[in-house]
Amino acid sequence: MSNTAPLLQVRNLRVEFPTRRGTLVALDDVSFDISPGEVLGVVGESGAGKSMTGAAIIGLLEPPGRIAKGEILFDGKRIDNLRYEQMRRIRGKDIGAIFQDPLTTLNPLYTVGRQLVETMTTHLPIGPGEARKRAIGWLEMVGIPAAAQRIDSYPHEFSGGMRQRVVIALALCAEPRLIVADEPTTALDVSIQAQVIALLKTLAREKGTAMMLVTHDMGVIAETADRVAVMYAGRVAEIGPVREVVKHANHPYSVGLMASIPPLDRRVERLAQIDGAMPRLSAIPQGCAYNPRCPQVFDKCRVLRPDLINAGTTRAACWLFDTELADG
Amino acid sequence: MADATPMFEARDLARHFDVSRPLLQRLVAREGRRILRAVDGVSFAIPKGTTLSLVGESGCGKSTVARLSVGLYGPSAGSVTFDGRDLAEARAMADQRRRMQMIFQDPYASLNPRWRVADIIAEPIRAFGLMKTRAEQENRVAELLTQVGLSPLDGQKFPHEFSGGQRQRISIARALSSNPEFLVCDEPTSALDVSVQAQILNLMKELQQRLGLTYLFISHNLAVVRQVSDRIGVMYLGRLAELAPAEALFRTPRHPYTRALMEAIPDLDMTGRERIPVGGEVPSPITPPPGCSFHPRCPLANDRCKRERPELKVAGDALVACHAVEEGRDDAMPMPAIARAAA
Amino acid sequence: MAAAVKRFLDSDLWWSFRRSPVTVASAIVAAICIIGAVLAPLIAPHNPFDLASLNLIDAFKPPIWTEEGAPEYLLGTDDQGRDVLSAIMYGARVSLLVGLSATIFATLLGVTLGLIAGYVGGAVDSLLMRICDIQLTLPSILVALLVDGVVRAAVPREVHDQIALFVVIFAIGISEWPKFARTVRGSTLVERNKEYVQAARVIGVPKVRIMASHVLPNVIGPVLVVATLNLGLAILSEATLSFLGVGVPPTQPSLGTLIRIGNDFLFSGEWWITIFPGIALIAMVLSVNLLGDWLRDALNPKLR
Numbered sequence: 020m021s022n023t024a025p026l027l028q029v030r031n032l033r034v035e036f037p038t039r040r041g042t043l044v045a046l047d048d049v050s051f052d053i054s055p056g057e058v059l060g061v062v063g064e065s066g067a068g069k070s071m072t073g074a075a076i077i078g079l080l081e082p083p084g085r086i087a088k089g090e091i092l093f094d095g096k097r098i099d100n101l102r103y104e105q106m107r108r109i110r111g112k113d114i115g116a117i118f119q120d121p122l123t124t125l126n127p128l129y130t131v132g133r134q135l136v137e138t139m140t141t142h143l144p145i146g147p148g149e150a151r152k153r154a155i156g157w158l159e160m161v162g163i164p165a166a167a168q169r170i171d172s173y174p175h176e177f178s179g180g181m182r183q184r185v186v187i188a189l190a191l192c193a194e195p196r197l198i199v200a201d202e203p204t205t206a207l208d209v210s211i212q213a214q215v216i217a218l219l220k221t222l223a224r225e226k227g228t229a230m231m232l233v234t235h236d237m238g239v240i241a242e243t244a245d246r247v248a249v250m251y252a253g254r255v256a257e258i259g260p261v262r263e264v265v266k267h268a269n270h271p272y273s274v275g276l277m278a279s280i281p282p283l284d285r286r287v288e289r290l291a292q293i294d295g296a297m298p299r300l301s302a303i304p305q306g307c308a309y310n311p312r313c314p315q316v317f318d319k320c321r322v323l324r325p326d327l328i329n330a331g332t333t334r335a336a337c338w339l340f341d342t343e344l345a346d347g
Numbered sequence: 348m349a350d351a352t353p354m355f356e357a358r359d360l361a362r363h364f365d366v367s368r369p370l371l372q373r374l375v376a377r378e379g380r381r382i383l384r385a386v387d388g389v390s391f392a393i394p395k396g397t398t399l400s401l402v403g404e405s406g407c408g409k410s411t412v413a414r415l416s417v418g419l420y421g422p423s424a425g426s427v428t429f430d431g432r433d434l435a436e437a438r439a440m441a442d443q444r445r446r447m448q449m450i451f452q453d454p455y456a457s458l459n460p461r462w463r464v465a466d467i468i469a470e471p472i473r474a475f476g477l478m479k480t481r482a483e484q485e486n487r488v489a490e491l492l493t494q495v496g497l498s499p500l501d502g503q504k505f506p507h508e509f510s511g512g513q514r515q516r517i518s519i520a521r522a523l524s525s526n527p528e529f530l531v532c533d534e535p536t537s538a539l540d541v542s543v544q545a546q547i548l549n550l551m552k553e554l555q556q557r558l559g560l561t562y563l564f565i566s567h568n569l570a571v572v573r574q575v576s577d578r579i580g581v582m583y584l585g586r587l588a589e590l591a592p593a594e595a596l597f598r599t600p601r602h603p604y605t606r607a608l609m610e611a612i613p614d615l616d617m618t619g620r621e622r623i624p625v626g627g628e629v630p631s632p633i634t635p636p637p638g639c640s641f642h643p644r645c646p647l648a649n650d651r652c653k654r655e656r657p658e659l660k661v662a663g664d665a666l667v668a669c670h671a672v673e674e675g676r677d678d679a680m681p682m683p684a685i686a687r688a689a690a
Numbered sequence: 691m692a693a694a695v696k697r698f699l700d701s702d703l704w705w706s707f708r709r710s711p712v713t714v715a716s717a718i719v720a721a722i723c724i725i726g727a728v729l730a731p732l733i734a735p736h737n738p739f740d741l742a743s744l745n746l747i748d749a750f751k752p753p754i755w756t757e758e759g760a761p762e763y764l765l766g767t768d769d770q771g772r773d774v775l776s777a778i779m780y781g782a783r784v785s786l787l788v789g790l791s792a793t794i795f796a797t798l799l800g801v802t803l804g805l806i807a808g809y810v811g812g813a814v815d816s817l818l819m820r821i822c823d824i825q826l827t828l829p830s831i832l833v834a835l836l837v838d839g840v841v842r843a844a845v846p847r848e849v850h851d852q853i854a855l856f857v858v859i860f861a862i863g864i865s866e867w868p869k870f871a872r873t874v875r876g877s878t879l880v881e882r883n884k885e886y887v888q889a890a891r892v893i894g895v896p897k898v899r900i901m902a903s904h905v906l907p908n909v910i911g912p913v914l915v916v917a918t919l920n921l922g923l924a925i926l927s928e929a930t931l932s933f934l935g936v937g938v939p940p941t942q943p944s945l946g947t948l949i950r951i952g953n954d955f956l957f958s959g960e961w962w963i964t965i966f967p968g969i970a971l972i973a974m975v976l977s978v979n980l981l982g983d984w985l986r987d988a989l990n991p992k993l994r
Contacts, residue, residue, distance in 0.1 A: 039705055064540040065511070208404035208567070208629070213611045235540060238613030279545035283570040283612060284685055286593070289552070290574060292545035296510045417892045441894065449892045457885035461907040467886075471893045518889075525893065 024095075025052035026229045027076065027197055031089035032099075034068075034075055034253075036300075038083075043300040045071050045084065046253045048326070055196065056227040058220070060244030060261065062237060062276070064297050067250040069233045073199045075099070076231065077116050078106035093197065112142040115190035119202035124186045125174040131158075131185050132170035135192050142193040157188040162214055180211035187215065191222065198222075201233045216243050237280050241265050249273045252297055252308035259333025269330040270337045272309045307338070315339060352431045353392040354529050354561040355416060359425035361585075362386040362411050366633065383633050385411040387585035388425065390659070393578075395528070398555070398562040400572040400593075402608075403582035404629055409565045412582075413533040416563055417449050429529070445475045448522035452534035454514035458506040464517055465502030468492070471525035491520040495550060512543035519550065523558075531563045536571060548574060569612055573597060581605045584632055584640040591665030600686055601667045601677065603645045609683035639670065646680055647671040706988045716980035723974040727782035735762070736773035738780055739941075744771045750955075753962050766962040769955065774962060777948055778970045784944035785971070788858055788937075789925035795863030796924075797917050800870020805901050805909070807871065808878025819875070822868035830865035830923075831930055837861035838936050854939045862927045866920055873916050877909035911989050918982035922975040929971055945971045 034046040046068045053059045061069045074080050076091055078101065091099040098109060110116065118124055126134060135154035136147055145153070151170070158166035161184040163177075174182055183206065190198060200219070204212040220243055222228050232244060240247055240261065247264040249257045249272065257270035268274045278291035295312045298304060304311055310320040319338045330340040367373060367380040386408040393399040401409040414420045416427060418438040427434040429447065437443040448471070451457040458467055468488045471477075478484045489499035495516040506514055515535060522530060535551070536544040552575060554560060566572050572579055576593040581602060589602040600606045630636055630643065639657050642648040651670050659666040660673055671677045698704055707713055726733070737743060748771035751760045759766065765774040807818040825833065841857045842850055850857070881887060882905065890900050925945075931937035932946030933953075940947060945967045952964025 039702075064542060209608065209611045213613070216613070236613070237541065242613045276542055279542045281545070281548070281568075281570040281574045283573060284597075284688055286573055289549055290545040292549055293542040294546070296512055296543065414888075419888055419891060438894070444894045447892070449889065451885035451889065453885055457889060459886040459904055459908070470890065470895070474890075474893045474895050521889065 024054070026055050026094060027053040027231070028092040029072070029076065029089070030092070032072070032075060032086065032091065033088035034071060034080065034084055035087040036084050040301070044253060044303070045300060046075065049089070049250075049253075049255055050327070051248055051255065051258055053197065053229045053231060055229050056223055057246065058223050058230045058232055058244045060240035060247040061231060061233045061250060062235060062240055062247060063250035063256075065235065066297060066300075068253040069235075069250050070201050072250070073116075073201045073231060073233050077110055077114055077199050078103070079110075079116075111138060112193050113195050113197065115193065115195035115198045117187055117190045117198065117200040117203045119205050124189065125182065127174050130171050130173055131177070131189075135170075135189060138189060139192050154188075154192065157192045158185070161185070161188045161191075161218055163188075180207050180215075183207055183211075184215065184218075187218065191228075194226070196227075196229060198228055198230045199233075200230060202235070203232070204239060205234065205236065212239070219243065237265065237277065249276065252303055253300065254308065254336060255327060256309065256337075257330075257333055257335040258327065259335075263332040267332065269333050269340065270309075270335040271313050271315050271339070273335075275312075275314075307336070352395075354395045354430055355563065356392040356428045357412070357416070357425065358390050358427075360386060360389045360412070360415060360422055360427060361424040362408075362415055362420055363423045381633050384585050384635065385632060386415065387635075389580075389582070389585070389587050390425075391580055391587065391590055393529075393561055393563060395561050396555075396559050397577040398564055398575055399578045399580065400564040400566060400576040401580045401582055402566055402569060402572050404567060404608075406584075406629055406632060407582040408585040408632070409567075409582050410533055411585075413449070413531050413563065413565045417447055417531050419449075441475055445471070445477075445525045446527050447529045447531070448525060448527040449531045449533065450515075450518050450522050450535045453538055454511045454518065455538075457518050458514055458521075460506055462505075463502065464492075464504055464506065464509075467506070467517060468502070468521045468524050471521065475525055477525065487524065488520075491524055494523065494554075495520045496546075510543075511539050512546055515539060515543075515547050516550070519547075519554070523554070528559070529561045529563070531565075533565045534567065535564075537566065537568065544571070551575065569609065581608070584629065584635050586640065587659060587666075587668060588641065589665055589667045589669075590659065591667075595664040598686060599663065599665075600683060601662050601665055601672050602641075602669050603647050603671065603677065603680055604641050606680055606683050606686075607644070609685050612685075639668075645671075647676055649676075703988055707984070710984055712980060713984040716977040716984075719973050719977040720981060723782060723970070723977065724786065726779050727786045730776070730779035730783050734773075734776040734779045735764070736776040738772040738777045746771050750960050752960075753966075765966045766960075768952065768963045769960075774966050777943065778945065778967050781943050781945045781948045781967060782970060782974065784855075784938055784942050785925050785928055785946070785974070788855065788862070788928040788944065789921050791859045792862035792866065792924040792928070793917055793921045795859060796866035796920065797870055797913065799863065800867035801874050801906075801910075801913055803867070804871035804874025805878055805905060808875040809882050809897065809901050809905060815875070818871065822871055825865070825868050830862075831927060833865035834858075834861035834927060834931055835934075835936065837864060838931065842936075851939050851941075854937075855942070858928060858931060858937050861931070862924050865927070866924065869916055869920065870913060873912050874909050877912060878905055881905045881908050915982055915986040915989060918985055919979060922978040922982070925971070925975055925978075945974075 029049060029051050032046055032049040033044065036043040036045055049072055051059065061072060063069050075086060086099050090097050093109070093113065098106065125131070132151065132154055135157060136150040139145060139150040139153060140147055155166045155170055158170060163169055163181060163184055174185065177185060183203065187203065204215050207215060216239060219230065223230055232240065234240060244261045246259060247261050248255050249264065249270065251272050257264060257268060257273045264273060265277060268277055275291065275293040279293060281290055293312055298308060306322050307320045307325055310316045313320065325336045325338050327334040327336050328340045330337070362385050364383040364385055365380060366383045389412060391399060401412060403409050411420065415422055418434055429437040429443065432443065465488045468491055469484050472484055472487060478487055488502055492499050492501055497513065497516055506517070509517065536547050539547060548571065555562060564572065564575055573593060578591065579593050579596045580590045581588045581604065583604050588604045589596065596605065600609055630640065636643050638653045638655055642652040645652065655670070657668040657670050659668045662672050748760065748767050749769050751763050751767040752758050753766045754761065754764050763773050767773055768777065803818050807815040838857055838861050887900060887904055890904055928937055928944060929946030929949065932944050933950045935950065937946055938944050948967035949964050949971070952967060955963050
């Protein structure tokens with residue numbers, strides 16, 4: 020992934036929520052890149068900030084949330100400081116978004132065909148006739164049977180799985196170069212989930228679309244992502260190639276997270292578990308946010324916050340991999 | 348399993364819901380009644396002290412079975428017995444009702460937001476009049492909180508002060524407060540993060556060993572089910588496709604649907620593996636296909652499958668409702684990778 | 691108790707209240723109206739019902755700041771020589787009493803029926819909701835007029851004078867309950883299917899207790915909002931009925947009665963007899979309504 024310039028660069032992103040009881044820091048110092056054709060998986064517990072990272076990239080942070088520091092570059096240009104209208108244009112054309120609930124994306128009053136055609140004629144230099152032809156193509160591509168007939172159906176006439184595929188077609192039809200997918204398969208049954216994942220993978224491979232895939236389902240990540248970012252309490256705890264993070268994680272949190280997944284191929288008497296719970300945004304401990312739950316905690320962890328450090332195969336925000344002590 | 352009477356038994360259990368539109372609209376549109384057969388003839392028994400799990404995709408009827416088995420719904424047909432007594436009869440007696448409890452899926456909806464945790468946990472104690480004095484009650488609540496890994500001081504807080512996993516612990520404490528023997532767990536961990544899921548599953552296993560509980564466990568997650576079950580029932584469109592001891596099911600899944608389901612699950616060990624999706628979608632339970640309801644998606648379907656509904660029949664350690672398995676045609680469908688890996 | 695006060699001062703509700711100047715102003719106006727009304731017998735400068743103290747020589751005195759104003763009558767006097775300010779205070783007392791009682795009556799009735807309709811469902815629900823529908827198609831003032839008319843026809847005159855106050859309360863209350871019933875039914879339908887209610891059903895808690903101790907506390911928030919908004923409406927309904935002459939008996943004039951009496955003199959120049967009770971009515975209803983609006987927004991998590 021080193022030979023291509025990254026399409027998306029997130030640099031030291033910090034998102035704050037001003038509340039009456041002080042400012043909550045929802046994301047802090049989040050940095051990562053995504054190259055064309057690459058799928059970056061973002062995992063972590065609910066509240067870790069994975070969805071918010073996605074929302075910040077597509078410019079849809081819920082108020083009063085705001086980007087307080089850092090920058091987001093798309094194709095080398097900053098997009099975090101654009102006005103709503105400018106960002107809206109980019110969101111339709113260059114960055115596609117897929118959300119967990121398909122009903123929030125589809126307009127119930129228009130047929131899916133009309134929504135697809137309008138999206139394409141707005142963003143691509145094609146007329147309605149051509150757009151309709153392509154719309155049918157997209158619906159076929161996402162696996163909707165009899166697409167030519169169903170194109171004139173309304174969203175409610177599709178089942179949940181079909182609707183999610185329509186959403187995906189809608190996100191893809193303007194041929195965006197980046198897709199931000201937030202739990203795109205969580206609402207789907209395993210059998211449908213597999214179909215959708217297969218489709219997204221094909222797109223990344225064949226069209227060179229970059230993708231940020233936010234999910235809590237490690238299985239989906241394992242089979243789809245090229246690289247994985249593990250988030251904890253608003254920060255990136257570890258980032259690296261999928262095989263390494265899933266199989267040989269370095270950060271104690273990633274290790275615990277992967278170990279707590281119930282195995283499918285055998286029965287164990289007692290599952291590995293991480294005791295305690297992720298801290299609330301209003302009570303993030305000093306030092307490393309994971310230190311109260313970490314089995315390998317030592318003094319430094321309780322005082323200083325680690326940045327991402329080279330940990331061999333991955334980069335981990337953990338003092339265990341700090342070599343400066345040894346060097347100096 | 349010295350006691351031969353199962354804790355719980357369902358025989359040809361069915362539950363139909365009338366989902367017709369209002370009479371006037373029906374007359375205008377000239378359509379008949381629409382009956383949703385959520386559960387359509389399910390039989391199984393749970394021996395005391397063991398766990399039976401029901402797995403399946405959404406809409407297969409597993410949650411309806413859970414609700415039927417604690418009497419939240421009445422059966423449309425068939426019978427349910429609780430420790431040898433008809434369920435309705437058992438539920439009419441407080442000392443029998445006390446013996447069954449339920450744990451729900453959504454930790455945010457299963458605790459009354461206006462009640463303090465201590466009152467939530469004590470509700471069954473009060474409802475059944477198990478403790479006479481207030482002091483006794485408070486002691487018991489403190490003991491239960493400790494048992495599920497919370498602090499006795501947490502009793503004075505309100506549910507919104509807890510995380511999802513902690514709330515699920517409170518739910519478990521409430522369920523345990525009437526000293527039940529049979530717990531119905533409806534997707535107890537599917538709303539939780541995986542690290543928390545492990546905590547809750549471990550807790551439930553621990554409690555089962557310590558208190559000798561019998562579980563009916565409902566889940567859509569095969570990996571979770573493998574960890575907790577003694578026996579597993581795979582449901583499809585309101586019926587059992589396969590019912591087998593847990594290890595046998597994973598070693599030799601027999602029903603084509605079970606195999607397809609296992610093949611469709613992503614697995615950590617399989618980075619880069621292509622899963623084989625089950626083609627098509629679950630049909631509507633209002634208009635299920637004739638014959639075997641899985642036949643439109645089944646690679647082994649033939650004419651008989653389209654006409655005749657298969658019944659559960661013994662096949663090895665398992666009970667399987669499939670003509671292809673009965674006729675020995677199932678070799679045409681390969682075993683899923685998980686089962687191959689085990690063998 | 692001190693802890694409860696501290697918790698309230700720390701709550702989001704108090705915070706959003708303090709942040710809204712309009713709400714604070716409304717609360718002050720409402721407080722003045724309520725204190726003036728409740729404490730009227732203690733703080734009113736005159737007793738307008740003490741016939742002995744009335745002097746026809748003092749009739750039609752304009753407000754104090756006009757040339758002919760008399761120093762002891764701040765807002766002037768009416769045709770009988772009654773102090774307008776005192777009459778307003780006593781009148782507001784009657785208006786408030788009727789408005790509050792009618793709202794409480796409508797709330798109790800509406801919440802009970804809404805809870806039953808939503809929780810029991812089926813035919814009971816259909817029946818209650820159809821009654822609501824029918825009643826909502828009739829303007830509430832018409833329902834109140836109807837009730838009042840029926841009672842007038844049914845009981846002898848002297849009995850009616852005695853029970854007139856209750857008739858008005860009943861008439862207004864009965865015309866307002868469907869709003870409460872609908873609100874409560876809607877929330878009950880949502881709450882009834884939540885798992886904490888099912889958990890209570892599993893252990894066999896009786897229906898009535900589930901409704902009272904589980905569902906009711908969780909549906910009462912919106913009711914408070916409807917009740918506050920309704921209070922203003924009930925006061926207006928009473929004023930309308932009294933203005934039409936079918937409300938409270940003239941021996942206990944409410945603000946509506948005062949406006950009606952004063953109305954006769956509006957075009958002969960004695961404007962203050964009707965204008966000041968009118969202003970008092972507007973102030974009272976408006977401030978209560980603004981408080982209700984604020985409460986609705988403050989309790990709605992989506993708008994927060």
